[in-house]
Amino acid sequence: MIDRIKSLEAEAAKWLADTAEEVEDFRIEFLSKKGKLNALFDQFKQVPKEEKREVGQALNALKVSLENRLEELKSGLSVAGSKKGDGPDVFLPVGLDGLGSLHPLTLVRRRITEIFARMGFSSEDGPEIETDWYNFTALNFAENHPAREMQDTFFVSKEARQQDDVLLRTHTSNVQVRLMEHKKPPLRSIMIGRVYRNEAISARAHCQFHQAEGLYVDKNVSFKDLKDTLYHFAKEMFGKDTKIRLRPSYFPFTEPSAEIDISCFICKGKGCNICKKTGWVEIGGSGMVDPNVLSSSGIDPEEYTGFAFGMGIERIAMLKYDINDIRLFFDNDVRFIGQFKGA
Ligand code: DAH
Helix, strand or coil: CHHHHHHHHHHHHHCCCCCHHHHHHHHHHHHCCCCHHHHHHHHHHHCCHHHHHHHHHHHHHHHHHHHHHHHHHHHCCCCCCECCECCCCCCCCCCHHHCCCCCHHHHHHHHHHHHHHHCCCEEECCCCEEEHHHHCHHHCCCCCCCHHHHCCCCEECCCCCCCCCEEECCCCHHHHHHHHHHCCCCEEEEEEEEEECCCCCCCCCCCEEEEEEEEEEECCCCHHHHHHHHHHHHHHHHCCCCCEEEEEEEECCEEEEEEEEEECCCCCCCCCCCCCCCCEEEEEEEEEECHHHHHHCCCCCCCCEEEEEEEEHHHHHHHHHCCCCCCHHHHCCHHHHCCCCCC
């Protein structure tokens, strides 16, 4: 029996395929119901008891090796071995299987943009190297306010002629200010980009990550509008049964402020490791734009109100795709980044 297993393996290793039909022939010959592998499995019953263990292991190994050979033939139709010669046949048509795939963060980013675009939100962009004014002061962070310490900032060395500190933005909220300075309400935008924080790198934290910032400013924008918008987003992103919960919080640039939780779509709220048995997971912060922020950007807070929110893209991707280490997004290992198909 062991001999037969070995010779079948050798036979499969020599098999060459130039076309999809020939790959299929391989599958039928070896791996189909009536194929040679199953024939050997059928004979397993007759193997004497004392040999069963060894033969069983060899048979399972053969199965794996045949499946690998099939994949090899599929993925490199021309490279795995061509009947027409030793080298690859450069005249064969290019297999579409080899096309690249999008980075998981790109997939999530595009999906967020799409969901908000359908609600009328335009996409805006802003600088990653920013001044203290746009990152902090215009967002109502008072000088020496402890909230500045909440976001460990990378400062860029300051030249004597510069009035203001220059830094790597710690959040995408800087784009809110730039937008309000240049456009007058009604404003409805989503701003996605990379942010930086001086944090020790671990499975849970990185010194660079991405955020999606949202801003809606118009007459009579209410907290209910914020809640409805976030609820709609959560259902579109995580599934129609998803619920949201807004927990009171503090941000200098919003009043009132709230942390955004979504019901854990893995355990459906029952409690699991992802939600730490609470049934809820946090995805970002939100609130009503503080009147001080509106006026520092030149918008009259007596006339207009607005809501804003900020969410972590990695956080959403980690939940969506069940990824447990944030470093994977930045390692550029194609075995990781190449496995995702749409958010
Ligand atoms: N900028 C906040 C952070 O990085 C997130 C945030 C909270 C953005 C509330 C907002 C908001 O626009 O309203 O932690």
